[in-house]
Amino acid sequence: MNEVKEGDHYFANLAYGGSDAGHIWADPKEDKASALYFDANFEKAFKIDDISSVFHYELLAENGGLTSYMTDEGKGKILCSDFDGILLEDELTNLPLAVSISRASEDHYLDVDFAKKVPDLDCKFYDELSVGTLRSEVNSPETSNEEVGVSESSIIAPRCFNDQFGKTTADAMHGNSGRKCWYQRPVEDNMGLKCSVTCDIQDVQETNDVRNTLEIGSSFDDDGKKTHVSFTSVKSLYGSVCTHDEVGPPPSQCTDVEDFCADDPSTDSCAETKIIRARQRRLCRPPQRYLDGSPSLNLKLHNAKKHPSSLSKDKDLGVGSLKKYHRKSVEIKASKTWASDMELDSDEEYEPVESSFNIRNLKRNDRRKSCKAWTLDEVVALVDGMSQFGVGQWTAVKRTFFSSSRRTATDIRDKWRNLVKTNCRSSKGTKDDQRNCSHLLPEPVIERVREIASSPSLKPRHKSSRKLSGLRCPDLPP
DNA sequence: TTTAGGG
DNA sequence: CCCTAAA
Numbered sequence: 001m002n003e004v005k006e007g008d009h010y011f012a013n014l015a016y017g018g019s020d021a022g023h024i025w026a027d028p029k030e031d032k033a034s035a036l037y038f039d040a041n042f043e044k045a046f047k048i049d050d051i052s053s054v055f056h057y058e059l060l061a062e063n064g065g066l067t068s069y070m071t072d073e074g075k076g077k078i079l080c081s082d083f084d085g086i087l088l089e090d091e092l093t094n095l096p097l098a099v100s101i102s103r104a105s106e107d108h109y110l111d112v113d114f115a116k117k118v119p120d121l122d123c124k125f126y127d128e129l130s131v132g133t134l135r136s137e138v139n140s141p142e143t144s145n146e147e148v149g150v151s152e153s154s155i156i157a158p159r160c161f162n163d164q165f166g167k168t169t170a171d172a173m174h175g176n177s178g179r180k181c182w183y184q185r186p187v188e189d190n191m192g193l194k195c196s197v198t199c200d201i202q203d204v205q206e207t208n209d210v211r212n213t214l215e216i217g218s219s220f221d222d223d224g225k226k227t228h229v230s231f232t233s234v235k236s237l238y239g240s241v242c243t244h245d246e247v248g249p250p251p252s253q254c255t256d257v258e259d260f261c262a263d264d265p266s267t268d269s270c271a272e273t274k275i276i277r278a279r280q281r282r283l284c285r286p287p288q289r290y291l292d293g294s295p296s297l298n299l300k301l302h303n304a305k306k307h308p309s310s311l312s313k314d315k316d317l318g319v320g321s322l323k324k325y326h327r328k329s330v331e332i333k334a335s336k337t338w339a340s341d342m343e344l345d346s347d348e349e350y351e352p353v354e355s356s357f358n359i360r361n362l363k364r365n366d367r368r369k370s371c372k373a374w375t376l377d378e379v380v381a382l383v384d385g386m387s388q389f390g391v392g393q394w395t396a397v398k399r400t401f402f403s404s405s406r407r408t409a410t411d412i413r414d415k416w417r418n419l420v421k422t423n424c425r426s427s428k429g430t431k432d433d434q435r436n437c438s439h440l441l442p443e444p445v446i447e448r449v450r451e452i453a454s455s456p457s458l459k460p461r462h463k464s465s466r467k468l469s470g471l472r473c474p475d476l477p478p
Numbered sequence: 479t480t481t482a483g484g485g
Numbered sequence: 486c487c488c489t490a491a492a
Contacts, residue, residue, distance in 0.1 A: 410481085410486085413481075413482080417482095
């Protein structure tokens with residue numbers, strides 16, 4: 001029996017939850033008591049606005065894990081609202097596997113026995129994954145270990161997650177002892193070939209500074225259709241990995257998932273192991289494009305140093321901050337010692353990678369961010385932010401109201417600009433404006449927009465004073 | 479880095 | 486939503 005102790009990481013017992021079990025991913029650091037629910041295959045995600053009223057939690061004495069179940073009354077309370085993925089763009093739809101991890105040291109990852117509930121939920125389907133939040137004070141009622149419960153001190157962030165395939169590793173996971181775990185699921189690639197993907201997630205924080213490293217190893221079953229993918233170092237980052245139908249002889253030295261999970265990613269124990277320094281961009285490319293034709297051994301990002309080592313320590317550096325890193329360009333060197341056997345280099349599938357995934361060309365090829373319509377909730381949050389901080393404090397609004405949203409300060413500003421433009425006119429607006437769907441906004445919201453826009457106290461302050469305060473006494477009265 | 483404006 | 490100048 002392993003005990004849950006302060007500073008440990010928590011993850012729930014999911015391995016025995018069955019294939020229908022779901023996953024809850026929540027963040028105890030936030031005030032909001034919301035979370036995201038994932039289905040067992042991490043293919044669907046729903047935002048649960050008020051998780052504390054929906055789930056009951058129980059601490060598992062045997063392994064220190066936490067289990068939870070949805071209450072009857074909670075079922076009716078499930079709220080599914082729009083949310084923004086922090087990192088996964090539209091391409092995710094095409095990814096056979098996508099994993100989103102943020103602030104691994106702080107996040108709270110709960111697996112919830114949610115079996116058979118999903119199909120009944122009239123929830124909007126989301127193809128993006130995001131990190132929700134969970135109030136850390138969520139009670140664990142009727143539990144003998146209540147005092148341990150889900151209090152802030154005992155909450156332990158997830159090291160990993162798994163589904164029904166991950167039994168072996170799940171045992172290690174449940175023991176809170178392993179620094180290694182994996183997640184496996186069957187996937188169907190673009191070619192329609194079935195394979196399974198295994199993700200190993202390791203926290204190598206103490207090992208070295210290879211944060212944001214994804215280690216991808218591949219092996220094949222007898223049918224040559226099995227692929228393992230392993231993650232390494234998911235500290236304070238997310239990973240998004242997928243595989244394709246790599247057809248080739250199974251490398252003999254890499255038939256076990258454990259084999260290509262060397263503690264030190266640099267020790268390329270598996271010939272077919274590729275190491276990817278995680279892309280720090282939000283825009284994910286199709287799986288194949290993770291691999292290019294370069295003959296070098298490892299895939300590595302070159303902007304790893306740009307990552308602040310204190311990222312996980314800064315509570316304010318949450319999802320929003322990570323987004324910035326996701327947007328960074330990366331450079332990748334590929335590893336494919338087995339490339340000649342598999343003739344991947346000649347596969348045109350991998351052809352575009354070199355050009356589009358290279359840091360030098362990324363900017364040029366970077367696609368326009370997918371245009372996500374603003375939801376009413378977002379608009380309301382924006383208006384709230386405007387009234388609280390005033391016009392012009394976009395980063396403050398972003399931090400406060402859109403910390404876990406993909407909306408940037410500029411997005412927020414643009415939206416506000418459009419809101420004002422659309423709603424603060426003498427006439428009813430142009431056809432363009434009406435097409436902007438602003439007429440769908442509730443009148444009270446529109447009224448607030450007008451109010452704020454016309455409020456002198458909320459007007460943007462001009463920066464001209466900066467010149468004056470430059471070398472002069474800043475305390476001088478104006 | 480953040481904000482403002484134009485596109 | 487992007488780009489860029491300006492602060």
